[in-house]
Amino acid sequence: MLKNNNKAWLYLLPAIVFLGVFMVYPLFDVLIYSFEEGYNFTSQTYHGIGFYNYSYVLRDPYFLQAVKNTFILVIITVPLSTGIALLIALALNSIKRLKDLFHTVFFLPYVTNTLAVGLVFMIMFKKTPYSDGFINVLIKAFGGNAVDFIDGPYWAKMFVMCLYTIWIVMPFKILILTSALASVDDTYYKAAKIDGTGRLRMFTKITLPMISPMLFYLVITGFIGAFKAYSDEVAIFGTDLNSAGMNTIVGYVYDMLYGNSGGYPSYASAAALILFVIVFTITVINLMISRKAVVETR
C-alpha cells in the first residue's frame, strides 16, 4: 500500500516540479512584489512593505479604463459568442452531410494566428486618407456615414473589439458544442418524438440539459479567457493601448512591466493580483451556479 503510494508520487514528480517552478513559485513572487513599496528595478531594492502599490493602481485612470474595457468585453462577448456558437452548432448538427466540411471552415480561425486575423480585421475596419476600408464602403452603400473603427470613437472601437473577440473564440465553442450535441443519444429524441414532443420542448427539456455541462464549461473558460484578453487588442489597435483607450487589465500589467512607461513590477504585480481576485470570484460564482443548474447526464 505504502509502496504504491510512493510510486504514485514518483510518477507525479515531474508534473509537480514543473508546476512548482513555473506556476507556484512565480505566484508567490508576484504576491511578494505587490507589497514591496518603491521597488527599484535596477538596484532591486525597496523601502517598505504595504498597500501603496494597490492604492496607486486602483487610482490610476489607465487601470480603471482597462478594468472598464475588460468588463465590457467579458459581459458582451461571453454570452453572445456562446449563444451564437450554440445556434450554429444546432444548425450544423441538423445538416449531417455538411457537418465535416463546416467543421473545417469554422475551425480555420482557431488554427490561424491571432495577429493575422487581427490584421485582416484592421484592414476591413480601418479608415485611412486613401481608403475607407471594406466595412465603411458597405456602410456608405447603405447610405450611412463612414466611421473610423480603429482610431475613431470609443463605441466604434469597442464594437470592433467585441466582434473580433467573438469571432476568434467562436470556432472552439462551435467545435465543443457540435460534439456535445452529437453525443446526445438519438434514442432520447426518438422517444420524445413518439411521445409527441414539440421541437422547442425537445430543445429546452432534452438538448439543453444534456449539453449543460459543456455549456457551463464554455461559459467558465470564456469568462477566464475574456478577462485575460490582451493580444487581440494589440493585433487591432497596436501596442500603445493606453492612448487608444482600449487597454485591458492584462495589457496594463504588461505595460507596467515592459511598456514605454514600464519598469514597475510592483504595480504590475498589484494589478495582476487584482485581476486574479476578480477572475477567482467570478469563477467561484460560476461554479456555484453550475452546480445547481448543470444536470448529471450519466
Next chain:
Amino acid sequence: MKIELKHVTKKFPNRDRKIHEFVVAVSDMTVEIPDGSLVSILGPSGCGKSTALNLISGLEAPTEGWIFFDGEDVTDLPPEKRGIGMVFQSYALYPHLTVMKNIMFPLENLKGDKKLTRAEMKKKVEEVARIVQIDELLFRKPKQMSGGQQQRVAIARALVKRPRVLLLDEPLSNLDARLRIQTREEIRRIQKETGITTVFVTHDQEEAMSISDIIIVMKQGVVYQTGRPQDVYDSPANLFVAKFLGTPPINVLGGEVKDGNLYVGHDKVLPVRLKDNADRRVFVGIRPEGLILAGDDDQYVLHGKVKSIQVMGRDNTIVANHHAMSEGTDLRAIVSASDARSVGDSGNVSFKLDPAKVFLFDREDETRVEFEYTGSVNEADEQSEEEHVEE
C-alpha cells in the same frame, strides 16, 4: 388493435456513401398482428427487427408497402398520431428527470382539449406506476435505480398515455440472466393485465418462445416463418428457423433418402417415404430431445462416440461425435440424468430417433421436405415390422 403490414419494404442508403447499393433492411414483409396479442419479432442481429418496429412506430417510413392499424391506413401518419408507446433497449430515460417527471413527460405534451391538469397527470402516473410496481420509486432519478427498475419506468412511460400499441425493442438485453427471466414474465403480466397489443423485438429465441402468442422469425429482412411458438418449433418451415429455435440447437447432419430409408452417413436411421417417392440427398435436422438411447435390439440407430456429458441438473446433455458431421460440430442429445449415467463418459453410444423430432430439408434452398414415417408408432410393432422388412 390489429396491426397489418402489407408488402412492406424498407431500403436505406448505404452508410458507406461510396457504396451506392441500397441496404434492404426489410423486404416485402406481410404480417398480421392480432388485437390484444403479444407478438415477437425474432431474428439474428442485423436482420431488420428494429427497422420493422420503427416502421410500425412511424419513426421510419416504408420505401414500399402499407401499414394498417385496425384497417386504417397509417403508412403516412407521424409517430405521435399513431397512438403507440415504445420502450428502447437503452430505456432512453431522461437522466436529469425524476421517475415521476419521466413518466409524466408524454402527458405534458398533450395540447388543446386533451390537456391535463397537474393533478390529473399525477393520478395517471401513479396509476401506471402501480401497474409496473414502481410506485415506491417515483422520486428517484434513473441513475439511482437498478436496470430492472429502469426498465419498468420505461414501460410505465410508454403506457401512461394508454397507447393502442406497445412496442419494445430488445427491452431485456441490458439485464442479467436472472432479471431477464423475471422481467419478461413481468412484461407478459403487464400485457395480459392491460390487454394492449404488443410487439416485442428480440434476438433471444428462448425469450420470444416463452412469452409470445405469435413469433415472427426474420433473417436478412425476410420473414421466414410466422406462427405460434410451439407450432413453429414443432414444424419449422426451413433449416434456418429449425436452427434458430431451441437450446441446445438442433443437430444438423447430411443425409440421404434411399430405398425407403433415411441414411445418415452409414447409419440407417429411420424408415421414411417422401411425397414423390423419389430418392434424394437432404439435410437431416434432429432435435436434441429426439435422440433417444437405443436398446441392443433396435434396428434403426444413429451411432456416435461420446465426447462428454454435460450435467444440467434434471436433464443431461450427451455430447457425441458422428462421422457424418462436419468438423467442429457435435451431436447433442438431451436425456434424463439416469440414462446419461448408463452411458458413461466415453465409448460408443447409439440413438434411435423420434420421428416427430426429425426434419428433412432440401440441400439447395433449405426448405422443409415433408416425409412420412413408415415405421410403426408403437415400440413393439416397430420391432416386428422392422424384422418383417429385413426378411
